[in-house]
Amino acid sequence: MTDLTAKTITELRSGLSAKEFSAEEVTKAYLQSAEDASELNAYVRLTPEHAVEQAKVSDRRIADGSARPLEGIPLGIKDLFCTKGIETNAASKILKDFRPVYESTVTSNLLRDGAVFLGKLNLDEFAMGSSNETSAYGPVINPWRRAGEDTKLSPGGSSGGSSTAVAAHLCAAATATDTGGSIRQPAALTATVGIKPTYGRCSRWGIVAFASSLDQAGPIARDVRDSAIMLTSMAGHDPEDSTSIERPVPDYEKALEGGVKGMKIGIPKEYRLDGMPSEIDELWQKGAKLLEEQGAEIVEVSLPLTKYALPVYYIVAPAEASSNLARYDGVKYGLRVHDDDIHEMYRKTRAEGFGREVQRRLMIGTYVLSAGYYDAYYLRAQKVRKKIANEMASVFQDVDLLLTPSSPSAAFGLGEKSTDPVEMYLNDVFTVTANLAGTPGISLPAGLDGQGLPLGLQLLAPAFGEEQMLRGAYALEEAIGFDAQPSKWWK
């Protein structure tokens, strides 16, 4: 029998409708592969009974001709999305045993379209991290290894469970979230495709909040087409999220064809960093050349404020987090460490419940918002952010897309970067500007480095430019023809 887990959403869709296999068979094949891959630590929780039940519903609908767009497609859900009745912990001890009584809008949309949920995927605690090492469940292991080595590598973060599960074929596609690069960087490190949509494109309702003006949900999938199919289902206006945009959702799959002929694509010169591996620079140039060969006009552009994006982010994101995470106080949900004094109870609960990176960010956030420092840090950062957003908007007056690398390095070993917080933060240097500006970005596999590890290229577009971005990504994907797979050493 063919390996059902090797198929893309597109292939599953046609096989299911032609009744070559059933949704139940596909779901069971994925559950088996997920169980066999427990060493990768991608899932924090599988929900097999739930999944099989959903698959049976899908089979009935396929049989009676009422199949929905994602009918019977098995997905993994980042454990930051609230799923009704199914434990959701955001990889934090402080949300121990938390069982949401409601379903997030994005996962509701996927269920509405017939998707099957296999279980919840690991992540950095509260999505704060770039390596998945801050998870209370321990790190996720990248299915990719350096040639001839068995060193455990990080799958990136914070959506490391999502990227690993997609790359190792433990789900057909996954939900993820991106606050500073948490979809695109892990996608780049695992040879998967990740989309961070325009701010407001997907509802944030029911997603455990990290930094509300930056958080945005999106898919990680195997190829550009699958990511477009996922985004079409995930996106949409939601009255429960006042920042969600009332604007019709196009069928993104229909936007793929058409090529880049006549498009103007910018290469931001400030993204050429000192000390960046030459292989990344070569792949970047190769990507530009491939787009040019297909009729795009390549121009160099300048974004001089680029280097300030990360420092702005590390004021704004912790500030918003310190406010959002104030709700974890041992009263309403999750962990409580008892003390007779209520303030002591708060302090002990939060000390015990939050990991070190989260505590660090909460303290930074509290400090930059505190009396006497607000103007110097937070207000200044929001002004620089405005300048960065204006700079991006003005570049997009001139070009349709920007082409950049997705991350400054290939996958790194666990523990290699976790000692210095600032070094870890630099992982998001190419991705974070899109979060500050609220604009969309996509990362797709571009090639392998000398050690056999995948590297990604990123396309950035102006706000609500997802269609042109996907058209560019699809053309680039076709031209690159990336088809490497990790060896299934964990089986």
Add this chain to the structure above:
Amino acid sequence: MSLDDATVKKVANLARIAIRDEDVPHLKEELNGILGWIEQLQEVDIEGVEAMTSVVETDIPMRTDITADGPTGGGQPENIVANAPKTEDHFFVVPKVVE
């Protein structure tokens, strides 16, 4: 601006995170490392720039003035307290706060 021991303790208290005295030196070092790196924002000319207040240009929506139904609506105390560590008769139970 660099944090001293007293400020680290004050910030931890404001963030309601209990820290031990022996944690203060390394926390101070980490926080100062991050703040030192952030300091480069002082170079940027922000004269006359308005602070960013919304990410995507849009009007703030007004909702109709009616009680919501569904998960954000009222009349569901059992759901509200469903995940609380300690409850009694649909109330959250906390240590005594009034002397």
